[in-house]
Amino acid sequence: MAWAGIVTKILLVIVCSVGGYLIAGQIQQLSTLTWAPWAGVGIGFSFALIAIWLVKFIRRIPLKVLIGGTLGLLMGLLIARLISYGLISVENTTIRVATYVVLVCIFGYVGMVLGSIKIEEMGWPSWSWLQRGGTKGGSLKILDTSVIIDGRIVDIVQAGFLEGVLVVPEFVLQELQHIADSADSSRRVRGRRGLDMLKKLQESDQTEVRIERQDFSNLQEVDAKLVALALRLNASIVTNDYNLSKVAEVQGIRVLNINQLANALRPVVLPGEVLRLHILKEGKEHGQGIAYLEDGTMVVVENAAKLLGQEVEASVTSILQTTGGRMIFTTLKSPEQNHRH
Known part of the structure; x- marks a missing residue:
């Protein structure tokens, strides 16, 4: 619930601030300075804000990218550690430590970036149960191009009527960009509106939006790719396209049609x-x-x-x-x- 998240953030800020006050007051070199504990409060408060920002940022990153980046980081740090053994013969401690820090930064960064990218190429089907938390039918909901451009999905999410993870396939993003770059002014406006709606969804605290980079090179139509992705992830499709709804339902995919919802809510x-x-x-x-x-x-x-x-x-x-x-x-x-x- 939203209030639980707010209470947790407040507690985190209080704990970090009090901890900073106590730590700064116990440091021997700073104990004679009256302003030191209050500086500790400021530092603790800043760390709490950084932690809150990191959580908000990491929520938007797909789980397998996080795991791939973490594994790559660990491998990079291991390589840096192995190379550092060759520095034992260096007598100058400053040079040895500085070189080790540089190696850690370089290999850690390279490992993290490559790990997050290359994990996508593995295409393990077992990722889907991790992303759904092991629940059948899952909380994954794939958004198609039409429902993003429509924009009503934003109001539905903000009202709390749509839960779970909203998945935006990369090929849908490419279609939105293609529409936004169209020479036709009306299509261009629709495409830009879709990109704006997607940004609002990503900024919302009500749900998580995940970009899915899986593609199906053997399929040409976006609708066919959406159906294939829904079958692979065992996810629902959110749309207002009548034809896509029928095709998906025939293949046993659960469809959430925004137009049907709107009709149900009419007076x-x-x-x-x-x-x-x-x-x-x-x-x-x-x-x-x-x-x-x-x-x-x-x-x-x-x-x-x-x-x-x-x-x-x-x-x-x-x-x-x-x-x-x-x-x-x-x-x-x-x-x-x-x-x-």
Whole structure:
């Protein structure tokens, strides 16, 4: 829970600050200085903030990258240690220690970077149970391009209705970048919006966002890669693409469709209910007027084509649920009164 995280951070700051105060006060060389304990408080407080920042940063790094980087770091330090045995013959202690520190920094850094990169090439399928914490069906949820561009996923996450790890495949990132670099202005705006939404998700404390670098070179379509990745990781797919939803469901993949969620949350309108509507345009059939509810639901009003731009009262006659959303059919409650308006 969010409050538990806040309490933990506060306790960490208090412990580090008090510890810094006590340590600085016990150092013999500083014991005569009255300001030394308070400097220790500042140093302890700073270390606590650094630790909090490190946790927030490390949360965004995939587990196997962390393990690979750690293994690479240990190997680098081991190599540096072995090389340092050749420095025993050096009589100057300063040169020996400085050289050892340089070797540790160089080989430790190289090992950590190479380990985090090369671990991706191993492609071990057993990583998935580590990432899901061993739970079947897992908490991994793969985001497709459409749902990132849509943006409603950010509000859903911030409201706490979507838990677990959100996985963004690297090939989805590449598609977003391709759309953002498009020559078409409308596609370019959509692509940039998608990148902005992804950044907001990464900055949110409500969930963890992980970039998945697995790719499927034998597949060309992004949707096919999403399905293959979901099967490999035993993950769900979050989308608002109708066709992708059906293809994934056929293969036994759990799908969270944002459009279905939006339809479920729309206000219930019952036959006979009276709505106050603003007629915006003519309908496809003769005499029909079209209006919209606040949530975007289309309302067809019979015999309202001549009332464009006016507000009318209409009674609900029927409701039609389609794959594209919900349509409400109505008739004017009092045609004579509406004509006077």
